[in-house]
Amino acid sequence: MKLTRRSFLKVSAVTGLFAAGATQTKPVLNAFSTKTSASNENKEQGEWIASTCQGCTAWCAVQIYRIDGRATKVRGNPNAKANHGHSCVRSHLGLQQVYDPDRVKQPMKRTNPNKGRDEDPQFVPISWEEAIDTIADKIIELRDNNETHKFSLWRGRYTSLNEILYGAMPKIIGSPNNISHSSICAESEKFGRYYTESYWGYADYDHANTFYEIFWGGDPIATNRQVPHTASIWGDLKDRAKLACVDPRLSTTAAKSDEWLPVIPGEDGALAVAIAHVLLTEELWYKPFVGDFKDGVNKFKEGETVNEDDFEEIQTHGLIKWWNVALKDKTPAWAAERSGIPEEQIYRVARDFGRAAPKAISFSSPGSSMVVRGGYTVMAQAALNGLVGSADNEGGVICGAEDCPVNNFPEYDYYIDDIAEQGNSMERIDHGGRLELPGLKDSKSGGTKVTNSVADAINNSDPYDLKVVMSYWNNFNFSNQGTDRWDEALAKIPFMVHMTVNSAEQTHFADIVLPCPHSMFERLSPVRGSNGNLYTHLHMQNKVIESPFDIRVDETEIPWMLGEALEKRGFSNLIDYFRNEFADPETGKHPENGEEFNEIATKMYTQPLWDPSVAKEGDTIDGWEELKRIGTWNSIPYRFRQKWDGNWGTETGQFEFYSETLKIALQGHADKHNASIDDVMEATLQTERGEMAFVPHYEPAYRVGDENEYPLIFTEHRSKLNREGRSANLSWYQEFKNVDPGDEAWDDVAKINPIDAKKLGIKNGDDVKLTTPTGSITVKAKLWEGTRPGVVTKCYGQGHWAYGHIASLDRKKQIARGGNNNTILAPVHEAMSGSGARHGGQTRVRVEKV
Incomplete structure (x- = not known):
């Protein structure tokens, strides 16, 4: 700033007046305050408490500021090296999520036996005891009929305690059908x-x-x-x-x-x-x-x-x-x-x-x-x-x-009886490992759980029907391609439990709805994240606030309660496993209730990190309480050229x-089906044969839809504000949606290059119908040079018809805000890995002005 002679004189005059005035006595408003001078005191009103954001798979360590029992602010945990002590916008959105008025507040049950998108579930409140007893009765019925394989546990996002609910419980009950969301994420x-x-x-x-x-x-x-x-x-x-x-x-x-x-x-x-x-x-x-x-x-x-x-x-x-x-x-x-x-x-x-x-x-x-x-x-x-x-x-x-030294959870083979062993030996429901779906995770045929095939399996009763499903932290009929298939499949399941924070599209088909804690604010759990910035790490989620709702932790407290209910019905294996095999590493005490079980399981898993006597390369933490307070453990930086x-x-x-690794894996998969590797290549829609199967090579893009009928290519992307698809019911998400290049606040736009729009007679802001061989949605057109000609691109996350009062334009009438990309994306796979093919333009689209 340039200071002229005129402005210098003005500044001098003001400074002089201030200096003179500072020595004069002025009237004091003693009726409002007895203080007459500024105080140097800067006392904190609240406290920072460590936790973990799971808004994406980075799983960053954060700290949450609590004042009078309420979470008010989020920041990165300065002790975390993987994220430099920073957090991104997703973590801040969690504040609106935890206090969302549309949350599930208590257990609910369905009273309308008919299922379908057009059916009102007619949910009514029930007690936790009634909810758990109802689930236990259904599981005992499966065991009495030697149908335990018709039980399935569906997992979305999770913490490091997931091996209790997702791993041990289905196997002890007797089902191979623990189905993860991973194949629709990144396999x-x-x-x-x-x-x-x-x-x-x-x-x-x-x-x-x-x-x-x-x-x-x-x-x-x-x-x-x-x-x-x-x-x-x-x-x-x-x-x-x-x-x-x-x-x-x-x-x-x-x-x-x-x-x-x-x-x-x-x-x-x-x-x-x-x-x-x-x-x-x-x-x-x-x-x-x-x-x-x-x-x-x-x-x-x-x-x-x-x-x-x-x-x-x-x-x-x-x-x-x-x-x-x-x-x-x-x-x-x-x-x-x-x-x-x-x-x-x-x-x-x-x-x-x-x-x-x-x-x-x-x-x-x-x-x-x-x-x-x-x-x-x-x-x-x-x-x-x-x-x-x-x-x-x-x-x-x-x-x-680098190594993150944590303990494995106790083995549970001893608690698998003959009925469970028979159920566990049945073919999985997801078709992973079939000729056309190798899912070659870790060189194993069927190593990937092929999530999006479960809908087809249910609809076609192939290889059998599911009768009891428990699911948590997911919304499969929104987040999988071909959503109509999922609506049909969910309507066919006789009994489904949805454990969730917010009701959503999948909840609409549930028989029992169980309210769960928001991971960042209301539970104690360890979260072992993916490595970042050369560091391996584990972060803690602390119970920052007492929830005003009647919630239970999905991965520990709910299976504990279910184990107790099953014991009353003559099947004690599950609760015996929890009581006998879990013990506090410090006191040796065994859990006596679900809350104790949650804490003991967390302490057991993390014990090598907080126990100073355990040799490790990384942070030294002096005890369990210090791990909770610091909230994170960091390894040493990655050492290169180890391999x-x-x-x-x-x-x-x-x-x-x-x-050679892939060659052996493919041969094993082919032998399993009495086929050749060329047969596998054909079944998985690859164009090349022979030696090409074992080397990185070019495969032309696969398209669903005739180019003459569907002349453009549809692609999707994720929003900067997207907390794993769970942000749409937040006003902050909608208000700031235009931080994503080409997008608009409080709207859902299909971004079309002006060259294509001109040919179609479409103007900016027109309502347009996007149609593919799989379905149709209606959104706004956004003319934008940032989309390649010949391509329509749209952000994922809008289109909820049963989520909340902000995510939907009208919940009661099931009128969504915008459109769900998965309604129009073809339900196809990247078969070699078992991954859903949701991103890269395999679906052709027709755009019409409404």
Whole structure:
């Protein structure tokens, strides 16, 4: 600010008046306050209490400020290293969730025996005793009829106590059908890294030391995982590194990157293999990791095969096979025709990426991998990290995690009787492991629970009907593609229990509704999160407030109460397991009620972390009370190159470009069905055969719907404000929805490129009907250049018809605010991993002005 002579005189005059006035006595309003001067006292009104936000799978440590028993503010826990002591906007939204007036406040039961979306459940309040007794009667009936396999436990989000409810309880009752939501979350991205480097888990990246990053369909400063970590170092990352974002939508990350590659949805694989082609033909691979030609002369030439004996690999296996089978013809010109990205941009990104080696990151995410045939796409993305030597290397990709020393829960095999053993031996309800759904988690056929196939199994009674379902922290007929299938399936289930914080679409079909605590504010639980910022961690959820509602903890208190009720009916195995096998590590006391059971289970699980006598590498915490107070335990930083020199865990012990690990897994799956690997490739909708099955390769995008009838491609994305799909009933979510590029507050918009809109005669703000072979929804049109021509993109999260007074325009009439993407998304899978294919444009759409 410039200070002129005139303004200087004004400031001097005012300063002089203030100095003079400060010495004069003025009238004091003693009737309002006896204090006559400012006080230096700054006493805290309340206290900060540690907890954990589970608004995404980062599971960040937070602190909550409590005043007079009420949660008033949230911040990152300064003791947490994975998120730099920060939290993102999702954690703050939790304050509106916990005090949401639409919460389930007490147990309820259905009085209308008819089920269907058009049926009023006619819920009435009941006691906890009546609710638990009713559930126990249904389970005993299954056991009396040797039908325990027709019991199923459905899990959505969870804490580290989930192995009690999700793991032990179904097995002791006698059912193989504990069904997780994981396959509709992220299993496909794990597939790529497992079959190159034997790591099945969420990735972590050394953002602080990298020089180049390619984000494949990810938006890490807004959604995906580790948002507080990524956002907090983004400025430094942007100053130091070049960034490229591959996404048909101009996301927040794309807008802040050096390169935006608006790929045709589902064609990311073409880009990935073309980049690999450039790295090899232009001798940009990282030789200290990969190796080199024995004579030092690069023989990777377009269209030419290479003799395997001419190349000597160091940390990798099968590079020459990969080149000969899948890469030699995959030039940037070839990729440009398929991906819609200019040839020169592909060259530029590939060269810059290679020159940054080994500090270069290929960052996979669900946006590009959760597509039909996405398994081989994400393998190609992972293989790029091998080519530039960034796998398990500084400035690159973390291939595993440091140890988080926690205890396993006690074994329960002793409590599985003959009836339960017979039930546990039955085929699972989800079809995982069938020929067309390998679900090859950890090389095991059927290793993935294929969530979205459960609806088809119920509707077709294949392999049998379910009779009793208990579910928690989920809303499957909203969050799975093909929602109408789920409505039909839920209506067929004779008895369903929904354990939840808010009633929602799935609750509409329940027979018993049980109110549960909000995880961040009302329960004591350990949460072992995914690694981030080079740290493995465990955070604590503390009971920050006393809930005004009659709630019970889903993973501990409810199974305890059910165990007691089953004991009264002659089946004591479940409660015996809880009473006999769980004991306080400090006192040896066994639990006598559900609340004690919850605390003892938490102490047992975390005991190695808070017990100073247990040797470990990481934070030293002096006792149980200190762990609760601090709220987090951090490992030592990740030590790179642990897997180098033959320790990758693959079949060859090397980083695999030609995956012997996948070859064995596929052969095992094929043998299980008396089939060939080519038969598996055909059944899983892959286009390639033979050796292609074992290498990262290009698979063309799979589309549902005829192009003439459905001329555009539909894609979706997640909101920065989206707490795992549970934010729509919050005014803050609706009011600030326009923080997402292209979106609008208090609305639900389909973002259409103006070029396409002009052809269709659609103007900005028009009501439009989106129709696919699966269904239709009506939303507003938003003309936006940030959507690639030929593509319609829309945020996920709106379209609730049974959630709350803000999420729905009219709950009583079931009028949703906007549309649910899953109503129009085709219920197809990335079959190799068992993942739902919900992101990458496999569904074609027709847009019509209403």
